[in-house]
Amino acid sequence: MSKRFAVILAAGQGTRMKSKLYKVLHPVLGKPMVQHVLEQVKEVGLDEIVTVVGFGSDKVKELLGEQTKFVIQEEQLGTGHAVIQAEELLKDKKGTTIVVCGDTPLITKETFKNLCEHHEKEGAKATILTAQAPNPFGYGRVVRNDNNEVERIVEQKDANPNELLISEINTGTYCFDNEALFAALKEVSNDNAQGEYYLPDVIEILKNKSEKVTAFLTANFDETLGVNDRVALAQAEKTMKLRINEQHMRNGVTIIDPENTYISPEVLIEQDVIIYPGSIISGDSIIKENAIIGPNSEIKNCEVGKDTVIKQSVATDSKIGERVNVGPFAHIRPDASIGDEAKVGNFVEIKKASIGKSSKVSHLSYIGDAEVGNNVNIGCGTITVNYDGKNKYLTTIEDDSFIGCNSNLIAPVKVGKGSYVAAGSTITKDVPSDALSVARARQTNKEGYASRLKNKLKDKE
Structure with a gap:
């Protein structure tokens, strides 16, 4: 197999986005568009990737890192001008070069592979990725001759009435013979209304030299969408969301309302998981079989075990x-570990803490920087007081302990195995195993005091 290269065009400022954020960094399902493009195109088996960047390039470089080489397009003088910035890195190399825009996040690895294979099988100097557009207005039309060969690409403004009826459009993604590409780019002129160098002009240059130019027609127009404004960004989000959700449903996941469920591409979900509306699952999350997620739950970079339920x-x-129960309205913050058959109930916050098997934190508690053993019951309103304003300290609660309601555990502190902490206690010293710790003021009742107080207040009126 010949060598393969890719040039990703990511230098446009994206003025129509009306944003301070560099256009290709706008996210689709939580991931920047250009990252989607790079991750899909590299599945073709590339020997080298070159990304053309411009304004705001430092953030793109930081995002993509060593996955690609970078070249700078200092002036925005068109797509042809952008590609020629990669000449120093690619010009003398033999093989196939894919050129793709960094704002086309929906093109799949399968489409890139099929495009390359078609191009190489046909022995073409250039292959255009095309699609049948339901409404081709605004797109360049692909004009074919009587032998169904690509004759040229004609832009909307230059098309005659017959050409305007053509529904096969140029998606802006191409395969080229690498050497032919850079040779033809030297002949591209900027003699046009915009004064720019257009990559599609390479097609006409190659045709005039009787070189073979083909088109690969993708079956899915939606995946060729280029994102130039917020409306298209929303369309891309919806398309990718439904594509991913359909894939999971076909793999045995129940998604109650796919229109209102958001799952990022990296997420792994096993069979017989049920996901209710309003749920967002992102990052490197893994949801094991028979789990129930939602409604209205947000899970990021988490592993969720079998038969676990996470609500709101x-x-x-x-x-x-x-078999863990979480929620409703619980917040599990980073670096938490919840053991099997545990319960984290409503309005409970867990932070950098481990909760042991079958332990329960049922409601209205904060457990931070803590190690909680097995079969521990933590009563309503319990707080591990872990922060003194400068440093954070550990609270340890050993197996089979019982923490009464409205208790404050002042870290660093240890509650021994099988011990009890009385409701309303503020614990500042370690509690021995099997002990009862009571740390509160003794109750005093003053008979008749309430009546005297009320009369005193009336007299003041």
């Missing part, structure tokens, strides 16, 4: 075991 809750960068 947020979980980030954590591991949640099997």
Whole structure:
């Protein structure tokens, strides 16, 4: 197989986005557009990737890192001018070069592979990725001759009435013979209304030299969408969302309302998981079989075990075991580990803490920087007081302990195995195993005091 290269065009400022954020960094399902493009195109088996960047390039470089080489297009003088910036890196190399825009996040690896294979099988100097557009207005039309060969690309403004009826459009993605590409680019002129160098002009140059130019017609017009404004960004988000959701449903996942469920591409979900509306699952999350997510839950970079239920809750960068119940309205913050059969109830916040098997934090508690053993019951309103304004300290609660309601555990502190902490206690010293700790003022009742106080207040009126 010949060598393969890619040039990703990512230098446009994207003025129509009306944003301070560099256009190709706008996210689709939580991931920047240009990252989607790079991850899909590299599946073709590329020997080298060159990304053309311009204004705001530092952030693109930071995002993509060593996955690609970079060249700078200092002036925005058209797509042909952008590609020629990669000449120093690619000009003398033999093989196939894919040219793709960084604002086309929906093109799949399968389409890139099929495009390359078609191009190489046909022995073409250039191959255009085309699609049948339901409404081709605004797109360049692909004009074919009587032998169904590509004759030229004609832009909307230059098309005659017959050409305007053509529905096969140029998507702006191409395969080229690498050497032929850079040779033809030297002949591209900027003699046009915009004074720019257009990549599609390479097609006409090659045709005039009797070189073979083909088209590969993709079956899915939607995946060729280029994102130039916020409306198209929303369309891309919806298309990718439904594509991913359909894939999961065909793999045995129940998604109650696909229109209102958001799952990022990296997420792994096993069979017989049920996802209710309003849920967002992103990052490197893994949802194991028979789990129930939602409604209105947000899960990012978490592993969720079998048969676990997470309702109306947020979980980030954590591991949640099997047969766990979370929520409603719980917040599991980074570096938490929830053991099997545990419960994290309503209005509970867990941060950088491990909760052991079958332990329960049922409601209205904050457990941070803590190690909680197995079969522990933590009563309503319990707080691990982990921060003194400068440093954070660990609270340890050993197996089979019982923490009464409205308790404050002042870290660093340890509650021994099988011990009890009385409701309303503020614990500042370690509690021995099997002990009862009571740390509160003794109750005093003053008979008749309430009546005297009320009369005193009346007299003041």
